[in-house]
Amino acid sequence: MDTRKLKYFLAVVDHGGFNRAAEHLLIAQPSLSQTIAGLEKELGVPLFHRIGRRAVLSDAGKELVGPARVVMRDLDAAQSAVQSLRGIRSGRLDIITMPSPGIEPLTSMISDFTLSYPSVRLNVSAAFTPEEVVESVRSGSTEIGLAGSPTAIRVPGVEVLELERQPLILIVNPHADAFGNVKAIQREDLGGHRLIASQRGSLMRGLVDEALASGINAEIVVEVAHRTSILPLVLAGVGHAVMPSSWAPTAHRAGLRTLLIEPVSQLEVAILSRKEGLTPAARAFLKVAEQHVTAKPAAVAAGET
Secondary structure (H helix, E strand, C coil): CCHHHHHHHHHHHHHCCHHHHHHHHCCCHHHHHHHHHHHHHHHCCCCEEEECCEEEECHHHHHHHHHHHHHHHHHHHHHHHHHHHCCCCCEEEEEEECHHHHHCCHHHHHHHHHHHCCCEEEEEEECCCHHHHHHHHHHCCCCEEEEEECCCCCCCCEEEEEEEEEEEEEECCHHHCCCCCCCEEEHHHHCCCEEEEECCCCHHHHHHHHHHHCCCCCEEEEEECCHHHHHHHHHCCCCEEEEEHHHHHHHHHCCCCEEEEECCCEEEEEEEEECCCCCHHHHHHHHHHHHHHHHCCCECCCCCC
């Protein structure tokens, strides 16, 4: 088995079929099909079920995806290690992040990283649960993952570096700001207000649901899956929003006020990586993350920029 066959196999997986994979690889589709057929013959099992024009992974194909990604990642690491001896700082780094850590601390870390390694291309993909981040890092789909959780993240076989704690804040609707000259509110102060809420399962939605369950008379007026919609909705006067403090600087630049919600609930933010076999770019990014930890206080105050 050679790495070219694994590269072609992953292209079919990532592009959802042979035609698009062939276009991406800049090769003829029959040549790609022949290579995959050779790989299947070599392994003695079918890797795809051909259903019309679609290629659906077989059980054997699903098992091969993770190891194939690790092999290709290790090859990239070997090439990057040799290149680094010649002073070349190029390559690509794949990162996956949940929404709030993707605003901060990822923005600050990417800013610092690109100053030192301007030729490294970063590819940032999205996840919405810690489990998605863990699976992506474990499978080799990405090298670096950022996750946020109500409790500290502990994952066997995965390196976890705790970055910061982000307390939950209220981003205040400027058309319904009845909170007075304060910097913090109690949860019961949400009573009588209209709220923009993220979907169930997040720490933010959990706080809102707990408040409603305790008898606080607040109203969820919009439930939002895409959190990029939240600040525009607040600006438009639709409602207030409960979010981690990573959103505070952006909210302030938009002219919005933020208030700490007490008792405080905190999002535990961590960076995840494989324990070994990282590319030089990934190792360099982890050093930037370590510097972020030493430069940042353990708890980020609401409104901190």
